[in-house]
Amino acid sequence: MSSPTGSTALLTDHYELTMLASALRDGTAHRPCTFEVFTRRLPNGRRYGVTGGTSRALDAIENFRFGEPELQQLAAARVVDDTTLEWLRDYRFQGQIDGYPEGELFFPGSPLLTVRGTFAEAVVLETLVLSILNHDSAIAAAAARMVSAANGRRMIEMGSRRTHEESAVAAARIAYLAGFTATSNLEAGRRYGIPTAGTAAHAFTLLHDSERSAFESQIASLGTGTTLLVDTYDITRGIELAVEVAGTGLGAVRIDSGDVGVLARQAREQLDRLGAMSTRIVVSGDLDEYAIAALRAEPVDGYGVGTALVTGSGAPTAEMVYKLVEVEGRPVAKRSSHKTSRGGRKAAVRRHKETGTAVEEVIFQVAPGAAEPVLGPHDRLLQIPLLRDGKRVDELPTLEDDRQRLRHALVTLPWEGLKLSHGEPAIPTVFHGS
Numbered sequence: 050m051s052s053p054t055g056s057t058a059l060l061t062d063h064y065e066l067t068m069l070a071s072a073l074r075d076g077t078a079h080r081p082c083t084f085e086v087f088t089r090r091l092p093n094g095r096r097y098g099v100t101g102g103t104s105r106a107l108d109a110i111e112n113f114r115f116g117e118p119e120l121q122q123l124a125a126a127r128v129v130d131d132t133t134l135e136w137l138r139d140y141r142f143q144g145q146i147d148g149y150p151e152g153e154l155f156f157p158g159s160p161l162l163t164v165r166g167t168f169a170e171a172v173v174l175e176t177l178v179l180s181i182l183n184h185d186s187a188i189a190a191a192a193a194r195m196v197s198a199a200n201g202r203r204m205i206e207m208g209s210r211r212t213h214e215e216s217a218v219a220a221a222r223i224a225y226l227a228g229f230t231a232t233s234n235l236e237a238g239r240r241y242g243i244p245t246a247g248t249a250a251h252a253f254t255l256l257h258d259s260e261r262s263a264f265e266s267q268i269a270s271l272g273t274g275t276t277l278l279v280d281t282y283d284i285t286r287g288i289e290l291a292v293e294v295a296g297t298g299l300g301a302v303r304i305d306s307g308d309v310g311v312l313a314r315q316a317r318e319q320l321d322r323l324g325a326m327s328t329r330i331v332v333s334g335d336l337d338e339y340a341i342a343a344l345r346a347e348p349v350d351g352y353g354v355g356t357a358l359v360t361g362s363g364a365p366t367a368e369m370v371y372k373l374v375e376v377e378g379r380p381v382a383k384r385s386s387h388k389t390s391r392g393g394r395k396a397a398v399r400r401h402k403e404t405g406t407a408v409e410e411v412i413f414q415v416a417p418g419a420a421e422p423v424l425g426p427h428d429r430l431l432q433i434p435l436l437r438d439g440k441r442v443d444e445l446p447t448l449e450d451d452r453q454r455l456r457h458a459l460v461t462l463p464w465e466g467l468k469l470s471h472g473e474p475a476i477p478t479v480f481h482g483s
Contacts, residue, residue, distance in 0.1 A: 060109070061131070063128060070133040074249055078136075078169035083375035085147070086182060088155070088161035092190075094467050095473045098155040099455060100441055101191050101223045102185025102423050103148060103162070103450075106178050107441055110142050113177060118357035142170050145402055146436040147396075150446050151189075152455035153431060154462070156410050158478045159433065160367065160395045161278045168376075175371040183369050184216065185223045186360035191338070192227030193355060193455060197467055198342040200437040203351030206232040206334065208359035220359045226452050230351075241448060248276040248331075257335055260287060264294040274300035276331055278399075279316075280307065288316055292323045301329040301350070309334065310347045317348035337362045378416070391480065399476075401427040407461045413481035422481045 072078035091098055094260040111243075115123075116139040123129055123137070144166025147334050155161055160179065164171050199279030204226040209217035221237030231246035232238065248268055257263035264277055273295045279302045291302055302320070309332040320328050332344065333353030341352055358361075372390050373381060380392030393414045400409050403426075411422050422431075432466055434442045446454070459467065466475025 051182065060113070060177045060180070061173050065173050066123070066129050066133065066176055067136075068172055069136075072172075073133055073136060073170055074130075080377050082101065082166065082168045082171055082373055082377075084164040084171050084175070084371055085160050085395065086164075086178060086369050086371050086375045087158055087160055088367060088369045089208060090157050090368065091474060092181045092187075092361075092366075092368060094471045095190060095364060096280075096366055096468065097190070097462065098159075099188060099189035099227065099417055100149040100153045100155055100161060100182075100186055101226065102181040102219070103151045103435070104445070104451075105185065105219065105222075106162075106181045107146070107445075109177055109181060110146070110174060110436065110442065111439070113140070113174070115140050128203075136169070140170070140173070141439060142166065142174065142271075143171045143439040144170060144172065145434075145435070145438070148432035148435050149431055149434045150451060150454065151453035152446075154407075154458045155186075156474045156476060156477075156478045158391075158412055158480070159410060160216030160317060160397055162435075163394060163396075163432065164371075167316070172373075177463075179369055179371050181219075183366045185219055186367035186369065188223045188358065189227050191358055191453075191461065192224040192363065193337075193343055194338040194469065195358065196228035197459065198338045198345070198469065199352055200345055200348065201330075203231075203329075205331075205351065205353045206355075206358060206402055207247075207353045207377065208355035209234045211356040213361040216346040222448070224358060226274065226448060227455060229354075229413050233353075237433055249278055251278065251281045254281040257316045261294060263406055264291055268295050273298050274336050275302040276329075278302050278303045278305060279311070280304050284312060284316070285293075287317065288319050289323070291330070292320070292325050297324040297326075299325055299328045301330045301331050301386070303333060303353070305332075305334045305353075309349075310344050313347045313349050323403065324340055329428075342353075342469060353373070353451070365393075371374075380414075396433045398422055398424060398428050399431055400425060401429070401461060403427060403459055406463055408474045409480050410478045412478060433463055 120134055146164050148162035164271040204220050206229050217236045218236055221232035221234040222241045222416040223242045231244040237243050254260055254263040279291055313330050316330055329350035331351040335354055335355035336354050359420050374392050375394050382392035383390045395412050396415050397410055397412045398409055399405050413421050460476045
């Protein structure tokens with residue numbers, strides 16, 4: 050089963066194929082079922098989640114195939130029997146999927162993705178779906194918190210060297226969705242049309258016989274609008290040389306080490322004295338949302354963020370699960386301690402005040418005869434159709450649409466919902482009829 054990037058890794062789990070083989074043998078594999086993706090709780094310290102990876106998950110599902118190399122591996126390892134191998138050979142997901150679009154906020158219990166199909170065709174998607182949604186949603190939430198902390202200042206994603214090569218591309222995409230201005234990852238720029246940006250590293254300065262010659266080379270190549278890294282040696286001397294070489298029209302200087310708040314203040318004073326009042330200051334180096342918030346009062350014009358972003362800033366997973374909630378129209382639910390779930394296919398509506406502030410998320414059952422909540426004038430249904438008969442529906446939101454959706458959604462949160470301190474979810478989740 051090839052991924053969208055052309056790899057042939059087995060993007061499913063051993064136990065999923067064990068269940069498939071057993072269900073094919075006992076005749077239950079073709080029962081119509083509904084699986085649901087949700088999270089029982091938000092990561093510690095988070096007040097909202099951000100849906101990310103939906104588009105990538107749809108791509109992966111549409112391209113999910115078991116080719117000959119995968120089938121040969123399964124046969125050689127005796128993972129499944131011949132009947133199951135033949136079933137996998139012709140696998141195509143033919144079911145229906147609804148869910149939250151990317152950029153939508155979510156809370157505990159939100160039905161983020163509803164997968165309807167036979168047990169066989171839906172059960173093998175669990176690892177594929179969760180690996181994408183858990184990763185991208187974790188990055189999305191971290192990025193959104195950083196963008197809020199930056200309060201409108203330029204944000205550049207620079208985390209490619211701190212994660213898996215494909216995760217780096219996915220992280221760059223989702224950071225842009227969450228409001229980052231650009232990425233240093235050129236493959237993300239090629240694949241998704243994201244603006245790219247970057248500057249030289251310390252190695253470029255060290256390569257040259259002097260800091261001046263390094264700056265002269267960069268200016269000659271990229272023009273005076275470039276960003277010069279000024280803290281390889283002495284930052285005060287570095288700024289002085291940068292303005293001497295580029296003139297007062299230098300685009301920006303970057304500070305990558307030390308107490309960046311203090312250094313940014315000193316840099317601003319020095320640049321202004323030298324007449325480079327329009328030269329911007331960009332800081333980088335182990336930044337997260339807390340460090341960015343602490344720099345809000347400093348004369349910083351932009352941030353370069355790497356490790357904290359691509360690792361979810363302490364929450365590398367959104368803690369989503371993929372659970373069977375309906376079999377042949379009959380609700381089913383897990384009841385084990387601390388891991389209970391609610392049976393039946395569900396949808397959700399978010400209620401808002403007349404002012405636009407969100408007040409609660411109402412989750413309700415979708416079934417013949419089930420009572421649905423009455424929609425008020427400012428309420429909004431959250432799920433949208435994504436796949437029908439295994440095919441993507443027409444006119445799904447674009448990356449730019451999703452970017453604007455998140456920007457608007459964050460504005461609707463109560464003010465305390467944007468705090469970085471620990472607290473309850475920004476709005477409560479209510480199960481209609483319970």
